[in-house]
Each structure stands twice: as C-alpha cells, then as structure tokens.
C-alpha cells in the first residue's frame with residue numbers, strides 16, 4: 001500500500017486533510033520529466049494529427065470521410081502494438097449540408113452608398129460604431145466585406161453556413177435583429193416577428209476571461225433559436241457566429257428543434273456580416289433577406305468508437321479512460337475540434353508505454369464518434385461498458401483544442417489529491433485546477449458508474465473560438481509544441497491517478 005493510497009482513504013472520510021501531508025516523490029518528478037522530455041523531443045501527436053487532417057479532413061458523422069477516418073485511426077493505433085485495439089459499432093445520424101447555403105440581402109440603400117466612396121467611408125465608420133465588436137478589427141473586416149461587393153448590384157451575399165441539423169428552405173422576408181431573449185419575447189408578443197427572419201445577434205462577452213463561459217452564454221441562441229422564434233411566427237433564423245473574432249468566417253454548430261414547434265431553417269453568418277446586417281436592419285426599411293438552404297437527413301449509418309489500451313497489472317478490470325471525439329463538423333479539418341483531443345489521448349498512452357511504465361489500472365484511450373450532433377458514440381460506449389461489467393474509475397476528456405495546457409477541471413474526491421501535486425504541476429505550467437470535471441463524451445459514464453471521477457483537460461482558451469466549427473479549424477492553426485505539451489499533461493495526470501487510486 002503506497003502513501004498515496006493512505007492519503008486517498010483519509011480524503012474519502014475527511015476533505016479537510018492538509019495537503020502538506022503529501023510529499024511528491026523523486027519517482028514522480030522523474031516520470032514527469034521523462035514524459036515531458038519525450039513529448040517535446042520525439043512526440044507523435046502533431047505528425048499523426050497532420051495525417052488525419054490532410055489525408056482524411058473533415059469527418060462529420062455518417063460521412064464517407066468519417067468512415068475512412070475510423071479505418072485510419074484503427075490502423076494507426078494498431079501500428080503502435082498496444083495491448084488491445086478495438087472498434088465498437090454504433091449507428092449515427094447522417095445530416096448532409098447540400099450544395100446551397102445562400103444568404104443574401106437586397107438593399108438599394110446600401111447600393112447607393114457604395115456608389116460613392118465618401119459615403120462608403122462614413123458607412124464603415126457608422127457600422128463599426130453600431131457593432132458589438134467595437135474594435136479596429138470590426139472596422140477592417142466590415143470594410144473588406146463592403147469593398148468586395150459589386151457596387152452595381154442591389155443583392156449582397158453574406159458569408160453563411162447552414163447550422164447542423166437544420167431543415168431546408170427557400171424564402172425571402174424582412175429581418176429583425178435581436179440581442180437578447182427579453183427583447184425577442186417583447187417583440188414576439190407584439191406580433192412583430194410574424195413572417196420575419198430573425199437575426200439573433202448576441203455577441204460573445206469580450207470581458208469574460210474564460211472564453212468557454214462566454215461561449216456557453218451565447219451558444220444557446222444557436223441551439224435553441226428556432227424554438228424561441230418559431231412560436232412567434234418567424235420563418236427562419238440567422239445566428240451571429242459564436243466566435244470571439246470579428247471576421248468573415250461563419251461558424252456552424254448544432255441546433256435543437258423541440259418536438260412541439262414548427263422547425264424553421266437556421267444558418268450562421270460571420271460576425272462581421274452580422275454587424276453589417278444589424279446596422280442595415282436599423283437603417284433600411286426596405287431591406288430584404290433571402291435564404292436558400294438544401295440540407296437534408298439521410299438514413300442513419302453504422303460508424304464506430306475506436307479504443308486502444310494498455311492492460312492494468314494490478315486492477316485490469318478498473319479502467320482509466322481518456323479521449324476526445326473523432327467526428328468533426330464538415331468544414332475545416334476538425335484539427336482543434338477535436339482531432340487534437342484524440343491525439344492528446346493516443347499520445348498520452350504512447351508516451352507512458354514508451355517510457356516503460358506499467359500501469360496498475362487499465363489505461364484506455366477512446367476516440368468517441370458523433371459528439372457534435374448526437375452523442376451516440378459516448379452513450380453507446382457507456383451502455384456497453386456497463387453491460388460488459390467493466391468498472392470505470394476515472395474518465396478524462398480533452399475537447400477544448402490543442403492549445404498550451406494550463407490545468408484540469410477535476411471532480412470532488414480527486415481534486416484534493418491533485419492539489420497535493422500543485423508544485424510539480426506548476427513547474428510544467430499545468431497547475432490550474434478547477435472544481436468539477438466533465439465533458440459531453442464522459443458525462444454518460446457518470447450515469448452508469450456513479451462513483452466515477454471526471455476530469456476535463458484545460459488548455460489556454462483565448463484562441464479556440466476563433467476557429468471553432470469554421471473553415472479555419474485546420475492543421476495549420478495547431479502549434480506543434482503546444483499540442484505535444486497537451487499530450488504530456490494528459491499523460492502525467494493519468495500517471496498520478498493510476499498511482500494514487502485503488
């Protein structure tokens with residue numbers, strides 16, 4: 001029985017125990033150093049992510065690319081001679097974007113202004129002032145958008161992406177721009193949204209340091225927008241892209257249609273385009289928006305979760321699972337979201353094997369399928385694990401991009417333990433601990449293993465939403481050292497848990 005075991009038992013009965021009772025051993029320091037050195041000098045995460053992004057690319061659930069990707073991942077993991085590599089079949093939904101995702105505005109007002117360069121300069125300045133991105137970048141992006149427009153036309157196309165799971169539609173109507181739910185409800189009750197297209201234009205809170213918090217507050221308008229607007233008679237919803245960046249890249253994402261509403265088409269427009277449309281909706285009473293989307297659902301298709309593991313020497317039936325989601329949206333290359341998380345997990349398993357570490361528990365890397373639009377992979381994984389009589393003691397999820405690792409969100413029992421290692425974690429810049437761990441793909445495990453401890457990998461969050469769900473989430477947006485450091489951070493966390501828990 002090692003000292004960490006005693007420490008954990010004490011913690012279970014008394015959370016007030018002093019962290020000073022625990023001492024980091026020379027072995028701990030040596031293992032941390034080995035894992036970080038190896039990841040930085042001969043890491044494999046970046047090279048494998050490059051293969052995934054450049055030979056497979058985007059991998060939306062149910063697509064041919066996702067299936068090619070599953071085969072690639074299985075072969076890739078097999079080549080490392082882990083104790084076991086498996087796939088686990090699961091039926092996934094198959095939503096197809098189609099060829100048309102056109103959002104256009106008709107504005108004689110804009111056309112007249114663009115014909116005169118002085119007026120155009122004034123317009124750009126006015127848009128920047130009225131926008132929610134009160135920054136020089138907003139001015140620049142609006143200017144680049146407006147300058148690119150043909151001045152002789154009255155129809156202007158906005159950079160748009162159909163939101164995942166949307167119904168198709170072809171329609172034309174006036175637009176109402178709205179920034180919060182109260183405003184929407186007041187206008188809706190007055191009948192002002194009837195037969196209108198609604199622009200849900202709430203921006204991310206730039207003052208919020210944790211961009212995931214700002215995202216969470218804003219993403220509801222994307223996920224629930226149709227349910228909010230359809231009952232008031234709106235005929236379509238445009239959503240300001242949920243991104244910190246003011247640019248011309250639209251960001252897709254999931255939506256949810258409540259069963260009791262009439263589902264209406266939904267598309268995201270780029271943040272700079274939302275600024276332009278919001279301004280025009282206030283200034284041009286004749287403004288018309290035209291939307292044409294030809295997305296559709298095809299029948300569900302068989303796909304798979306992919307797993308690789310090193311068997312435990314002492315507790316082979318107690319599993320520490322760690323992973324990310326293998327599917328992505330059908331834009332960009334799913335590099336940060338969540339190729340990076342999958343590569344963190346694979347590389348953590350490889351690093352521990354490469355230094356000759358013999359784990360006490362079974363270490364299992366999992367690439368879950370269908371996180372973005374269904375979570376069928378994670379649900380099936382949890383269901384099947386319980387049915388097989390397995391026992392998961394900890395699950396770690398990496399789904400926040402491949403940026404510089406900062407720390408972890410950790411469940412209640414484990415956090416006391418991890419806190420004791422803070423000096424060592426701080427040495428590697430990963431000592432930021434938050435109360436409570438979790439993630440979309442590990443949450444279902446909690447329902448079948450109530451005592452499981454969940455851990456979220458936390459990297460720096462400042463750039464993630466610049467590329468999240470957009471064409472710009474490509475391999476080139478990932479930094480090699482940052483990605484490899486993330487894998488090492490995951491490996492040391494697995495090592496600590498493996499050593500400390502029984």
Ligand SMILES: [Zn+2]
Pocket residue numbers: 325337338371399
């Ligand atoms: Zn993700």
